[in-house]
Amino acid sequence: DEKALKIIAELAEGDMRSAVNDLQATAQGKKRLSVNDVSWLRARNRQYQAFDVLRMIFVSKRCDDARNVINSSLLDYESLMLWLDENLPRQYTDPEELAKAYYYLARADIFLGRMKRGQRWELLRHVIDFMTAGVAMAKIHPYKFTKYGFPQKLLLMAKAKDMRAKRESVCEKVASKCHLSRRKASTEMIPFLHVIFETPGLVKRDISRWLELDESMEDFLKKQG
Incomplete structure (x- = not known):
């Protein structure tokens, strides 16, 4: 049945291996494949990476799809909000498009703040919308x-987290x-070690050996203190 094959193709979402596996699973032992035979199939719950998520949102033509x-x-x-904030100017080069997109992203941020302050999780649907x-x-x-870019805020947060971890160590x-x-140790000793x-x-070599510092810790003391 051509309709059954179309259902398999749609549910595979372009994944050829998935389509072949579904066809084998549903057609095994049958001479003819009907719509009823494939009705139990469900689209696989694929997990998409950040760049794919952005592309799928920007390419969406319907609200439900996005x-x-x-x-x-x-x-x-x-x-996702940080990824969108970083990449909206890359995707929307028309000033009117960009202004509208940032308006909606700002609204999402406002509702996110209200949700977190008041623990009002029912507002999450508005954030996502x-x-x-x-x-x-x-x-x-x-x-x-x-070509999308990694959010600078996430990079700075990751760098700050790494520096805090080194300082703690x-x-x-x-x-x-x-x-x-x-x-x-942090307030009285680290500043002196930084100078040294x-x-x-x-x-500093003897101190490093005595404290059992690794190379990353030494580098931290040289640059940050």
Whole structure:
């Protein structure tokens, strides 16, 4: 039955292996494949990466299509908001498109703030509607391929988190060796170690060996302190 084959093709969403597997599973032992034979099939719950999620939102022509993208996304809604904020100017080059898209993204951010402050989780649907359907419907011109970028805020947050982790590791070693609290190690010892490690000389090598610092910790003391 041609309709049965069309159903399999649609549910496979372009995945040839998926289509072949479904065809084998439903047609095994049968001479003719009917619509009833494939009615149990369901679209696979694929998890899409950030770049795919952005593309699928921007290419959407219907609100429901854009809204449903988040259900198959590896991104949480807050991360998706950052990805959209970073890449809207790349995708929407028309000032009118860009203004509309940022308006809806701003509305999503407002509702997100209200939701988090008041623990009003019923507002989440508005957050998702604005950041997906709203942004997609801001489109005036046909979708065009765009190279997306990683959100700078996420990069800065990751870098800051890494630096905090290194500082904590150094403070822990200093506190243990000097019998101090981590707080005192951070406020009283780290500044002096920074001066020592940014100055040429062999003393820092002996201190590093005594504190059992690795290369990343030494680098932290040289640059940050």
